[in-house]
Amino acid sequence: MENQTGWPDQLFDVLKGADIRQVGYVPDAGHARLIARCKADNDIRDVVLSTEEEGVALAAGAWLGGQRCALLMQSSGVGNCINMLSLINTCRFPFLTFITMRGEWAEFNPWQVPMSQATEPVLTAMGVKVYRVTEADEVADTAQAAADLAFSGDFAVAVLLSQKMIGRKVWK
């Protein structure tokens, strides 16, 4: 997905505009360009995680230190975060995550489907507000709205980026 254009760059601009200084991620094809932009930026600390729940705790720590953090993951990672979201919920930490969806459109791997279907219910159950984006031209506006809600109101917000928008996974 290194030829991704458009929405990842717009999403990066929203992160910069929101003064995001730490980005936690597990490597992901759908977020490949956004992760590369973050790694190339001297004012963003990119933190590669061994599992997504680490990123939830990282975001809490960053906020305690006065910095804003965003977590990038795919839908399968949401299941790994469930109990750690108690930390966000109980302490009312601001929390912002961008989730590339698998298992919902043109998915070749059936093992992605269960967590895909559970992604929104699980996030909602743990107190995270969920925005969905299905068109590339909605990404920037929705991401900005999510960042505003997260950091001006101490809310937990997830933006789900649809698999149809991201595109088919291509084996190389």
Place this chain on the structure above:
Amino acid sequence: MMLERRKAIATLMANRPKDLFVVPGLGSCTYDMASLGEKDSDFYLWGAMGGAAMIGLGLALAKPKLKVAVITGDGEMLMGMGALATIGVQRPANLAVVVFDNRRYGETGMQASHTEHGVDLVGVARACGIARTFDVHDQAGLETLAGELVALKETLFARVRIAADDPPRVLPSKDGVELKLRFRRAVAAAG
């Protein structure tokens, strides 16, 4: 004689510098820190098991001029052992992870943890790229570690072998919002 946890925490914090902020892991380590007096500069965890070290990492990266000590139990560390790999990649100079290892799950009835069966957390930390490690078994080692925290200048991991005793619980606030706000204000005030 094996170290007792309350004496160990008192030794570690005896010369605590003003710029040292502590994230104690849930259960006994939270009570240990509270036994020294409830402080704004300690972010007492009551949950988020497996997350203490990563909270410490986020804080240490955000505030490179302050010192951060995560003080947690063997069970809590085992649940988030991948965090040592993540910390091993970042290696902030101002982060110490200290594991109080009684080889037991104290909150649930003192059942054996993996360390009772030989799992070596110092070895894990070293294999993850954390070069400055300490395996503390006695008072002298504890005093050395306390000095390291005062002069922290490299990512540090320490295991402190403690007795499986069960001192009276000392309970700090459980209100997550209060804990967050007062800790964040204390961090901001420290610069």
